[in-house]
Amino acid sequence: MPKTALITGATSGFGRATAQRFAAQGWNVIATGRRAERLQTLRDSLGKRVHTLAFDIRDADAMQAALATLPEALQGIDLLVNNAGLALGTAPAQSADLGQWRQMIDTNITALVALTHALLPGLIERRGAIVNISSIAATYPYAGGNVYGGTKAFVSQFSLGLRSDLHGTGVRVTSIEPGLAETEFTLVRTSGNQSASDQLYAGAQPITDTDIADAIWWVxxxxxxxxxxxxxxxxxxxxxxxxxIHRGQ
Known part of the structure; x- marks a missing residue:
């Protein structure tokens, strides 16, 4: 019987590459995201192994409604990959957009814990696994990282807390914390500034989405x-x- 993975944020980057990797290895994949057309493209390319759920992960009611539509054969989830997340803006805290801060908190923290809470009973029953995508920003601060780094610090600490609470259940919990990775991350953060994205990655040999998919597969x-x-x-x-170091008054 094939195992089943639920992967959030599967319309691009790490999530899409992870869906591709697990489907290619014979797993059933539940791929979620906001962009239904991209999910359909993913399903068309990977075939019947992939089941798609289109909803905004910040909408708890939509999330529950989507999960309720899963066919019986996919209701037993062996692996949850909490990948959906984003960074918005690069401004220092004193000039940052509060709306962007709230969106990062709602996506990177509130939605992640809501989905995890919903799936925990089944994961415990199946002695499954949880992989949370955090960031090196959880550990190493940088100017403009403010709330993004804070949300990822939460993800890393929440992962350790889950691991402690799930002691004895057989459920495994991992926080994966990537550094510089070339995905749509910077385009989203800069509201589509392609030149900023190109400049950041130029000559840097960054992490690729398949690198992280390989890491998730290994774990x-x-x-x-x-x-x-x-x-x-x-x-x-x-x-x-x-x-x-600031020099002067």
Whole structure:
């Protein structure tokens, strides 16, 4: 009997690559996202292994309604990949857009915990696994990271808390914390500024979406007595060097 993975934010980047990887390996994949046309394209390319649910993850009622439509064969979820998330804006806190802060909190924190809470009973029953996509921003602050970094710090700490609470259930929990990765991340953050995205990644050999999909696959397919608590991944060309120093008054 094939295992089933539910992957949020599957319309692009890490989520799409992860859906592709697991479907190719014979898993059933429940792919979720806001953009129904992209989900349909994913299903068309991967075939019957993929079941799509189109909803805004910030809408708790829509999420519950979508989960209720799952066919019986897909109701037993073995792996939850909480990938949906975003960064918005690069301004310092004192000039940031409060609406953007709230959207990041609603997406990266509130939606993630709501979906996790909804699926926990089934994950416990099946001795499943949870992979939460955090970020190196959870550990290493940078100017303009403010609320984004805070939301990812929550994801990392929540993962450790889940791991503690689920002690003895057999459920595994992992926080994967990528560094510089070339996806649509910067385009979303800069409201579609392609030149800013190109400049950030130019010559840097960043992480790719398939790199993270490979990491998720590795974590999910380890022997069931092993748990990777957190996995920090950076491209060789990026490091955590450099503190800011302001000189003068």
């Amino acid at each position: 999910a397919t380890l022997p069931p007595h092993l748990n990777i608590n957190r996995l920090e991944v950076m491209p060789v060309n990026q490091s955590f060097a450099g503190f800011q």
